[in-house]
Amino acid sequence: MRQLALFCPDPAELVPLAVNGAVRLVSIDPKENRFRFYTIIWQQTLWNERAIQTTWGRIGGLGRSQVVYFECEEARWEALLTMVARRLARGYRPPHSSVPGHIRSLAMSP
Numbered sequence: 846m847r848q849l850a851l852f853c854p855d856p857a858e859l860v861p862l863a864v865n866g867a868v869r870l871v872s873i874d875p876k877e878n879r880f881r882f883y884t885i886i887w888q889q890t891l892w893n894e895r896a897i898q899t900t901w902g903r904i905g906g907l908g909r910s911q912v913v914y915f916e917c918e919e920a921r922w923e924a925l926l927t928m929v930a931r932r933l934a935r936g937y938r939p940p941h942s943s944v945p946g947h948i949r950s951l952a953m954s955p
Contacts, residue, residue, distance in 0.1 A: 870937035
């Protein structure tokens with residue numbers, strides 16, 4: 846099981862976000878009627894191309910998807926880190942079920 850560790854907006858908190866080639870983030874604010882998800886999956890295609898598939902939308906819905914192809918592994922990882930950092934900056938967090946208990950309280954705190 847491969848894990849990718851990224852910094853949250855508070856650099857003192859290190860949160861494991863990715864497991865088995867996927868990152869799932871959510872943005873939930875009942876007062877604003879906001880229940881959103883954002884999923885990033887990195888994978889090889891059948892023709893051995895490097896790709897990142899992003900899916901986003903309202904929790905409970907199908908959402909929208911986009912696939913981006915990359916020529917080299919470094920470009921793909923740079924794009925992945927940029928995508929995750931952008932979502933974290935916009936208030937997305939890992940869902941409760943995918944974060945270990947001792948980290949959950951740090952990751953979910955404002």
